[in-house]
Amino acid sequence: MDIISKKFPIHELNIEDCLSKNQLPKIDRYDDHIFVILQFPASLKGRAAPNFTQLSLFIGKDYLISITQGDLYPLNDLFRTCNSGDQTIRNNFMGGSPGYLLHSILDALVDNLLHILMKIIGNLDDIEDEVFDDKVANAKEISILRREITTLRRIVLPLKRIMLEITSRDVKRFSSSAAEEDLIDYFDDINDHISKVLEALDESKRNN
DSSP states (O other), X not given: OHHHHXXXXXXXXXXXXXXXXXXXXXXXXXXXEEEEEEEEEOOOTTOSOSOEEEEEEEEESSOEXXXXXXXXXXXXXXXXXXXXXXXXXXXXXXXXXHHHHHHHHHHHHHHHHHHHXXXXXXXXXXXXXXXXXXXXXXXXXXXXXXXXXXXXXXXXXXXXXXXXXXXXXXXXXXXXXXXXXXXXHHHHHHHHHHXXXXXXXXXXXXXX
């Protein structure tokens, strides 16, 4: 963080936000960059979505910086792929602009949300199959499932709001003019996936 603060025009309050573990999702706008805090599930082995971790992003005209409080495996995988030495693959993810790289990061993380959601729905279906079996004690599993649904909703609701803001107000600032229209379409696709996740979570909550 010391190196980043010396090389980029980043406000010291945003540095503090990155180091804090208790920040709410938000977006701050400056003349030459935006600062975004989002939350995503930090998946642990054996459970779908037990907790979440903070992702901080600085996006400027020619840079994107990401800082996480914990492991976000889709982001780690994306970094390893871009760092593999294959320039073609790297270009496919980075796309020549910070706006396109932002899309690649968020697309991977939202796809992971969908994957986690499928796990939750699978768990819900299993519990529904067991609910009439007197030999199976599923009160604990139901409690865990409720917590997972609540955790994901706490992540997805602000994510949807901030993503709509980024799409309508910020994508054009950080993409090349030639790719601007297509990039907005890509972000709209992410927004559509987020809406589907939220709809499925609401349905799961009503059924549980």
